[in-house]
Structures are given as structure tokens and as C-alpha cells.
Amino acid sequence: MFKCQGNAISRRGFVAAGALGGLGLSLPQLLSMQQARADLKHYDFIEAKAQSVIHIFLPGGIAQQESFDPKPYSPIEFRGEMKTVKTNTGEVFSESMKEVAGIADKVCVIRSMTHGEAAHERGTHNMFTGYKPSPALIFPSFGSVVSHEYGPRNNLPPYVCIPNQPNEFAGSGYLSSSYGPFALGADPASKNFKVRDLDLYKGADGERFARRQSALEVINQKFGSLTNADNVGAMSTFYDRAYSLLGSEEAKTAFDLDKEDAKMKAAYGENTAGMRMLMARRLVEAGCRLVTLTYGGWDMHSNLTAGMKRSTPPLDHALTQLINDLEQRGMLDSTLVMVTTEFGRTPKINKDAGRDHYPKVFSVMLAGGGIKGGTVYGASNATASEPEFDPVTPEDLATTMYHQLGIVADKELMAPGDRPIEIIDGGKVIKDILA
Structure with a gap:
């Protein structure tokens, strides 16, 4: 028998079932037909753990060694110049994430992310869609899929980008453009900030x-x-x-940040990272389903240490405040916070005191939304050159995110020409990180 709830069974399945049922076929007869088996794909019911997602994307490729996966016992040319800090769970992060280290019991770090795309555009495509780029098809972003599956809530756009759509892969792809993002049009940290067209x-x-x-x-x-x-x-x-x-x-x-009191703004930090994350919290609290925000530029081919020390403090502080704020409001269990980037950086420091593009292994961070806090999943080897165990692909990460939202990741959507395309092809749920 069918196990379906909400979005769990594809439209193709319903169409085929209705057509064949009209011919007087019983369900057992229908299921005995080879084509019907192909069309009526079996989907299990998924209970949604998360109601919203805040996707914090760090463009350029943040170095895993200088953030969530330091290598303090490797030679200096591999470990770099930055020191480490112990987390409240006994793990070790880079000193750049010292505040997040204090709430490590609330977050999950995946240290074994991996894919094969060393170009910014292609890596970004992977991390916004869960698909490798294809010349034949433009895939929809996470936000557009969520918009397609669930639609608006409380008269709020289901998918919002802060401050603007960050790249071409954050759009609706082969889905209707009506599932594209609503963009603020201005940075919440800017003077006299106001969302356009409201x-x-x-x-x-x-x-x-x-x-x-x-x-x-x-x-x-x-x-x-x-x-x-x-x-x-x-x-x-x-x-x-x-x-x-x-x-x-x-x-x-x-969308009105003036509704937040001065103490809350100060708690986040009245800067780009702080105000974008505060806006994201306001939007999911009001009813937005997926909010994407970007912060910083992490393509540090030179002077990496100085760049990290300049860029990470606002991120570290605002991210810690966001997670604490969500928890204090009773929203963390229902809001998945996902911090990603397009790839990592090379194991060895280059001649310009930086690190170059490296997709073979990198780190992402998750919190809330039914994710098990205090977790480090997977590992890179001693020089952060490849996954040591439990590699995680963008397909796996996307499938896990959708699973927490109650979306079946291998459900088929219809691309142009009535082509059925799975939301994610081949990913698996990372069960060990689920609460």
C-alpha cells in the first residue's frame, strides 16, 4: 500500500494511479504492472523536525584548518599560524571560532565534506542545489525547492535572500520562476536600511x-x-x-529591524554579519521557510592569517548569538542553521602565505532542526588532504536537510519536456547526526 503524507508521493504517481484506476484496475493489479511500478514510486512518510532553515553561505571557500578542523600536530606549513581553542565538549577548533567553541554542545561539525569541483562557480552550484553542474539542465536551489513543496506561510515569502540573490545558482532552475527568492535589495547593516517594495x-x-x-x-x-x-x-x-x-x-x-531593541542589535553586533543574522532570525520567526544569507569573502590565496583574523570575529560572534537567541526563544529545535561554503583550502600554505582551492575535503556546521548537538561527524586526515573516514557529499548534506524538513529527497519534480527529475539524486540521510 502507499505510504504518503503531504508532499511524499510524486504527482506522476497520482496521475498514473488515477488513469489506471479509471480502467477498473485494482491496486494489486496496478502494482503488478511493470510500468506502474516505475511510475508509482514508493515513498515513506517523513516527519518534519525543522520548520525553517537559515543557510549561511561563506563565499570563496573558508579554510577548514583555520576554522573547524585545525591540525595542531602537523608541521607548520600544513597547520598554519593560527592557534587552537578547546570547545566545551573537549574538541578543538581554530581560535577564529572561539565563541562558537563555547556552544559546541549545540552544534554539529562535519569535517569530511567532499566533492570534485575546484572552480568557484561549480563548487557553489553543488552547495546550493545538491547537484553537480550540468550543461543540459539548470537545477533549482534549496530555497526554490522548499518554496515549491510548501509555499508561503503567514503571508511571508517562503524563500528570502539576504541581502540579494547571491549567485545564479540560488534561483529556481528548471522550476517556475515563481519559486525564486525574494531579495531584500539592501544590506540590513547599511545606514537607513529599508526593504524595497514593501x-x-x-x-x-x-x-x-x-x-x-x-x-x-x-x-x-x-x-x-x-x-x-x-x-x-x-x-x-x-x-x-x-x-x-x-x-x-x-x-x-x-522585515523592519527598527522593531528590534538596541540591546538585541548590540548582542548580534551592528555589522554585516550581525544584522544579516538578526534579520534571518526575524524572518524565520515570522514564517519564512528558508532564508539564505552570505557573509564575507574567503578566497584567501594570500595573507590567510591576517584575513581570517579580520573576517572571522563578526561571524563567530553573530553565529553564536544566533544559535543562543534561537534557543532562548524556543526556536532552535524547529530551525535548522546550516553554515556552508563552496569548498575548502589546500593542505599546505602556499608561497604567498595563503591557501588555494581544494574541494577534496572541507567542513560545514549545522545546528538545531533536529540535529544532534556536540557532534563531530567524519574526519579529515592529519594534513586535511582527504577524508579519513565517513565522507559526506553535497548530495548527502542536501538529502539530510530535506529530510529534516519532511521532504523526500528522491521525490521526482517535473523539468521542461515533462522530464521527471529527483530533487536529489543518490544522497543519503546522515543518520548519526540526527537527534
């Missing part, structure tokens, strides 16, 4: 707005009946969601 045009009151909305609906119905083009339907969806935002004071309030 207020009525100057001179338009509520009555005038309602008349315009009604007129547009008439035009859209007529125009939409003449074409099935995706961009037409997507634009209609965007308008509908924009109306919801404009008409909901609660939704607009979620």
Missing part, C-alpha cells in the same frame, strides 16, 4: 491600491487565458504574493 507608492492610498489590484486581476485573467508561458504565470504569482505582503502589517514588520 510600502504603497507615494500618493496611493488603500482605496486606490484596491482599485488597481482589481483592474490588474481582470487584465491578468484575460492575458493568462491566451498563453501558458511560465513567465506570465510566475508574474501573476509574484503580484499575488506582493499584495499579501503589502496588505499584512505583520508580514511587513518582519
Whole structure:
């Protein structure tokens, strides 16, 4: 029998079941048919542990040795110049993550991430979609898949990027563009920050707005009946969601950092890292399902030590505050915080006192959302040149994230030409990191 709940069974399955059922076939007869077995893929029910995701992406490739996977006993040319700090669980992080080390009992670090893409664009594609790049198909980002599967909540966009869509791979891919991200359009840390397009045009009151909305609906119905083009339907969806935002004071309030008191802003740090993470917390608290934010530039081919000491303190502090804040609000269990990057850095310091691109092994960090705190999963070898054991691929990480959200990762979505494409192909749930 089918085990399905919510999004658990594919549309193809329902279509095939309905068509064959109309021919008078019983379920046992249907399941005995070879093609029906192929179309009616069996999906188990997944209970969602997380209601939202905050995806913190560190563009450029942060060095694992100078963050979550130091090598203090390796020769200096491998371990680098930075010191280490002991975590509250007895593990060791780089001194760059000394505040996160104090809450290590609440986080999980995966030290055995691995893929084969040494170019920024290709590595970024892996970490935003769970797929290797393909010339034949543009894959949807995590946020767009979540938007497709669950839709809006509390009149908030399901998928938001802070401050803007960070790269071309953070979009909707082969899905309708209506599942693309809502971008703030400005940095929350900037002076006089204000999210674009959340207020009525100057001179338009509520009555005038309602008349315009009604007129547009008439035009859209007529125009939409003449074409099935995706961009037409997507634009209609965007308008509908924009109306919801404009008409909901609660939704607009979620984007207003002025609603946070000065003490909370200071706790996060009134800088780029702090304000972006505070905004992310506000958005998931209000109802956004997946928020992506970027911070810093970690492509440190030279002067690595100075670069890390300059860039990591705001990240370390804001990330620690975010996790503590979520816990204090009773939100950590239902919010998955995921810190990723496109790849790691070379095992050996180069001639310019930096490290170069290295996808063979690197680290990511998870917290909340049903993830087991105080966990270090997998390991790199003594020089951080390859996984020592328990390698984790982007497919595995994505499958685990979707699993925590209650999404079956091998469910098939429809690409152009009615091509069924699995959300993730071949990943496995990393069960040892689940609470």
C-alpha cells in the first residue's frame, strides 16, 4: 500500500494511479504492472523536525584548518599560524571560532565534506542545489525547492535572500520562476536600511491600491487565458504574493529591524554579519521557510592569517548569538542553521602565505532542526588532504536537510519536456547526526 503524507508521493504517481484506476484496475493489479511500478514510486512518510532553515553561505571557500578542523600536530606549513581553542565538549577548533567553541554542545561539525569541483562557480552550484553542474539542465536551489513543496506561510515569502540573490545558482532552475527568492535589495547593516517594495507608492492610498489590484486581476485573467508561458504565470504569482505582503502589517514588520531593541542589535553586533543574522532570525520567526544569507569573502590565496583574523570575529560572534537567541526563544529545535561554503583550502600554505582551492575535503556546521548537538561527524586526515573516514557529499548534506524538513529527497519534480527529475539524486540521510 502507499505510504504518503503531504508532499511524499510524486504527482506522476497520482496521475498514473488515477488513469489506471479509471480502467477498473485494482491496486494489486496496478502494482503488478511493470510500468506502474516505475511510475508509482514508493515513498515513506517523513516527519518534519525543522520548520525553517537559515543557510549561511561563506563565499570563496573558508579554510577548514583555520576554522573547524585545525591540525595542531602537523608541521607548520600544513597547520598554519593560527592557534587552537578547546570547545566545551573537549574538541578543538581554530581560535577564529572561539565563541562558537563555547556552544559546541549545540552544534554539529562535519569535517569530511567532499566533492570534485575546484572552480568557484561549480563548487557553489553543488552547495546550493545538491547537484553537480550540468550543461543540459539548470537545477533549482534549496530555497526554490522548499518554496515549491510548501509555499508561503503567514503571508511571508517562503524563500528570502539576504541581502540579494547571491549567485545564479540560488534561483529556481528548471522550476517556475515563481519559486525564486525574494531579495531584500539592501544590506540590513547599511545606514537607513529599508526593504524595497514593501510600502504603497507615494500618493496611493488603500482605496486606490484596491482599485488597481482589481483592474490588474481582470487584465491578468484575460492575458493568462491566451498563453501558458511560465513567465506570465510566475508574474501573476509574484503580484499575488506582493499584495499579501503589502496588505499584512505583520508580514511587513518582519522585515523592519527598527522593531528590534538596541540591546538585541548590540548582542548580534551592528555589522554585516550581525544584522544579516538578526534579520534571518526575524524572518524565520515570522514564517519564512528558508532564508539564505552570505557573509564575507574567503578566497584567501594570500595573507590567510591576517584575513581570517579580520573576517572571522563578526561571524563567530553573530553565529553564536544566533544559535543562543534561537534557543532562548524556543526556536532552535524547529530551525535548522546550516553554515556552508563552496569548498575548502589546500593542505599546505602556499608561497604567498595563503591557501588555494581544494574541494577534496572541507567542513560545514549545522545546528538545531533536529540535529544532534556536540557532534563531530567524519574526519579529515592529519594534513586535511582527504577524508579519513565517513565522507559526506553535497548530495548527502542536501538529502539530510530535506529530510529534516519532511521532504523526500528522491521525490521526482517535473523539468521542461515533462522530464521527471529527483530533487536529489543518490544522497543519503546522515543518520548519526540526527537527534
